[in-house]
Amino acid sequence: MRAAAVQLNSTNDKARNLATAERLVRAAAADGAGLVALPEKWNLLADGEELLAGAEPLDGPTLGAARGWARELGIHLLAGSISERGPEKAFNTSVAIGPGGEDLAVYRKIHMFDVEVGGISYRESDHEEAGTEIVTAPLGETIAGLSVCYDLRFPELYRILAVRGARLITVPSAFTLATGRDHWEALLRARAIENQVFVLAPNQVGEAPPKFSSYGRSAIVDPWGVVLATAPDEECFVAADLDLAAQERVRESLPSLANRRPEVYAWPQLQEAHG
Numbered sequence: 001m002r003a004a005a006v007q008l009n010s011t012n013d014k015a016r017n018l019a020t021a022e023r024l025v026r027a028a029a030a031d032g033a034g035l036v037a038l039p040e041k042w043n044l045l046a047d048g049e050e051l052l053a054g055a056e057p058l059d060g061p062t063l064g065a066a067r068g069w070a071r072e073l074g075i076h077l078l079a080g081s082i083s084e085r086g087p088e089k090a091f092n093t094s095v096a097i098g099p100g101g102e103d104l105a106v107y108r109k110i111h112m113f114d115v116e117v118g119g120i121s122y123r124e125s126d127h128e129e130a131g132t133e134i135v136t137a138p139l140g141e142t143i144a145g146l147s148v149c150y151d152l153r154f155p156e157l158y159r160i161l162a163v164r165g166a167r168l169i170t171v172p173s174a175f176t177l178a179t180g181r182d183h184w185e186a187l188l189r190a191r192a193i194e195n196q197v198f199v200l201a202p203n204q205v206g207e208a209p210p211k212f213s214s215y216g217r218s219a220i221v222d223p224w225g226v227v228l229a230t231a232p233d234e235e236c237f238v239a240a241d242l243d244l245a246a247q248e249r250v251r252e253s254l255p256s257l258a259n260r261r262p263e264v265y266a267w268p269q270l271q272e273a274h275g
Helices: 014-030 048-053 061-073 149-153 155-163 177-195 244-253
Strands: 002-007 035-037 076-078 082-085 090-097 103-108 114-117 120-123 136-139 142-146 168-170 198-201 205-208 212-215 219-221 227-230 236-241
Touching: 002 014, 002 198, 002 219, 014 035, 014 061, 014 236, 061 076, 061 090, 090 142, 103 136, 142 155, 149 177, 155 168, 155 177, 177 198, 177 212, 177 219, 177 227, 219 236, 227 236
Parallel strands: 002 035, 035 076, 142 168, 168 198
Antiparallel strands: 002 236, 076 090, 082 090, 090 103, 114 120, 136 142, 198 219, 205 212, 219 227
């Protein structure tokens, strides 16, 4: 399987974002990629109020366009994530689309990015609702696990995806410049190594109003933790061939997934502090 990660500098200009995404998806498919992945909030990257105002239903124009590209090009397309209209708040939603233009899986980001980094406060939960379901998608004969950006810091999610049969995990992101410099590659490689999966991680790059500064360096990592491809600091795509036979050899020679002992694992109970 040849996979590609598309790196974008999305802003609040939806028409421009979609045009750039389409150009790069077509270029990746022309390069031989049968699986193409877009980054987080690829159609609209803006502050919470603007994201909420620009949220679309799953049958809206953005995903309609993505389904059309997948159908025309005959590819699997991971439609990064978009702001999906909800009852009150939006969901941060990733959709895996098949080569017939059909939805294969829908994942709503579980972990909200409520943090302060680089002197900037991010409060996703003010405008977004957290998802509650762990999701895999059938990509032909391969199972992919779906995640989004901040999910990368929660290894239990990735372990469950691997136990459920994922051979590949997608991480569409808008990873910040402040955290990306120190954590992006380290976390991608860790999730790949500990779960013996390929990791496909398309990221946003550059500045976007009002406060976004994304790290870029979209990457594809193999189950041994080798970085197969890394994007330069521009809008582009990077691609790599995913050797599933080599993955089997890794899992046979170093069977850490098979050597798990779930019967002895238990979550510690939080105890009240006593003064």
